[in-house]
Amino acid sequence: ALPHGVRDLLPDFKEGEDVVYRTMGDLDVFIYPIPRERCYMVFLIEPKSILSESWHLMTVVVISLVSGILISLILWRSMNRRVVQPILQIRASLDRARDGVHLPIVTGRGGEIEEVEELVSSYNRNVRYIDELAEKLSEQKTRYKDLEYKALQSQINSHFITNTLNAVRWLAIMQKATNIKELIDAFSRLLKSTWQGLEHDTTIERELSNVQDYIFIQQITHSYNCEIFYDVEPGLLKAPCAKFILQPLVENAYFHGIAPKGGVGTIRIGIRPDGEKGRIIIQVTDDGVGMDRETQVQVLHSQGGGSRFNGIGISNIHQRLQLKYGEEYGISIESEVGSYTKMTVVIPWMETGKEEGETNV
Structure with a gap:
C-alpha cells in the first residue's frame, strides 16, 4: 500500500545498498533494502508533523x-x-x-x-x-572594689595613728631612747604597705614583715603582753598572696582573744603548703577567750566584720579572697569558748606574682 511513485523508487537488491532518500511532495521517503530477506523497509515522514511534534516537545x-x-x-x-x-x-x-x-x-x-x-x-x-x-x-568587681576601699579605710584607724604618734612624742621628750628610730621605721613600713593599695599581690614574706612591724609598735604603745611563735615553711616566703590578710588576724587574736582573758597569751602563726591541692594554708591560733558558734558565724559573714571587731573585719578578708580566687578559698574558724580560737586561711599556691610599686613614706 505504498503511495503512487514510491514503488518506482525501490532499488535493486544489492549487498550493502545504502538507504535511499527521496522527497515526494510533502513526504520524505526513506528506503532501506534488506537483501537477505528480499524486502524493504520504507519510512514515509511528513516534515510538518515532525515540526509540530518538535514545538510541542519544546513547549514541554x-x-x-x-x-x-x-x-x-x-x-x-x-x-x-x-x-x-x-x-x-x-x-x-x-x-x-x-x-x-x-x-x-x-x-x-x-x-x-x-x-x-x-x-x-x-x-x-x-x-x-x-x-x-x-x-x-560586673557586680563582683564593684563589690571587690568596695571591699578594697573599706580595707584601706580600716587598715590603720585614727586611734592607732594617734597612739603611735603620742608614743613617739613622749619617747622623744622623756627617754630619748634609741628605739625611737626603730618605731618610726616600723610605722613607716606599715604606712607604705597600706598606701600601695590592694591592686597587686604581695608575698608571704611581706605579710609576715607587716605582722612583725605591727607587733613591735603594739609592744611599745600597749605593752603588748603576748608571745608570738612562727612555724613557716621557708619555701613559701616568696609565694604571692593577697594583701592585708595576716596582720588583721593577729590583731583580732590579741585584742578580742588574749586581751579580754588577761595575763600572758600566745599567738601561733603557721604557714604550710597543701601540695596535693595546690594550696597554701595559713593558720593564726590564740589561747584566748574563744567564741561560740553564733559569734563565729557573725564574724565570718557580717558586713563590716561585726561590732566586736575593729580594723579590717574578718568577713572583709573572707569575701575578698573568695572574689579574688574563688568560693573554695577564704577563711574558716575553729574555736572553743574559754580555750582557743584558730582562724585558717586557704589561698591558691601561685609561683609568681606582680611586684608592688614603690611609694616613698
Whole structure:
C-alpha cells in the first residue's frame, strides 16, 4: 500500500545498498533494502508533523524549565528564611562580639527544621547566660572594689595613728631612747604597705614583715603582753598572696582573744603548703577567750566584720579572697569558748606574682 511513485523508487537488491532518500511532495521517503530477506523497509515522514511534534516537545521542555526555576526560587527563599538567615545572624552576632559589642539575641526561627530551631535556641540561651555572667562579674568587681576601699579605710584607724604618734612624742621628750628610730621605721613600713593599695599581690614574706612591724609598735604603745611563735615553711616566703590578710588576724587574736582573758597569751602563726591541692594554708591560733558558734558565724559573714571587731573585719578578708580566687578559698574558724580560737586561711599556691610599686613614706 505504498503511495503512487514510491514503488518506482525501490532499488535493486544489492549487498550493502545504502538507504535511499527521496522527497515526494510533502513526504520524505526513506528506503532501506534488506537483501537477505528480499524486502524493504520504507519510512514515509511528513516534515510538518515532525515540526509540530518538535514545538510541542519544546513547549514541554520550556514549561518544565520555568517550573523548575520557580520551584527552586521558592525553595531557596524558604531555606534562606529558615536556615541561612538565622545562621547569618549568628555569624554577625559573633563578629560584633569579637569587636567588643554586646551580643544580640537572634530573632530568626528554624520553623519545622528541628536542627536549625535547636541551633538558634541554644545560641540564644548561651547569649542570655553570658549576659548573666557579665552582669554578675560586673557586680563582683564593684563589690571587690568596695571591699578594697573599706580595707584601706580600716587598715590603720585614727586611734592607732594617734597612739603611735603620742608614743613617739613622749619617747622623744622623756627617754630619748634609741628605739625611737626603730618605731618610726616600723610605722613607716606599715604606712607604705597600706598606701600601695590592694591592686597587686604581695608575698608571704611581706605579710609576715607587716605582722612583725605591727607587733613591735603594739609592744611599745600597749605593752603588748603576748608571745608570738612562727612555724613557716621557708619555701613559701616568696609565694604571692593577697594583701592585708595576716596582720588583721593577729590583731583580732590579741585584742578580742588574749586581751579580754588577761595575763600572758600566745599567738601561733603557721604557714604550710597543701601540695596535693595546690594550696597554701595559713593558720593564726590564740589561747584566748574563744567564741561560740553564733559569734563565729557573725564574724565570718557580717558586713563590716561585726561590732566586736575593729580594723579590717574578718568577713572583709573572707569575701575578698573568695572574689579574688574563688568560693573554695577564704577563711574558716575553729574555736572553743574559754580555750582557743584558730582562724585558717586557704589561698591558691601561685609561683609568681606582680611586684608592688614603690611609694616613698
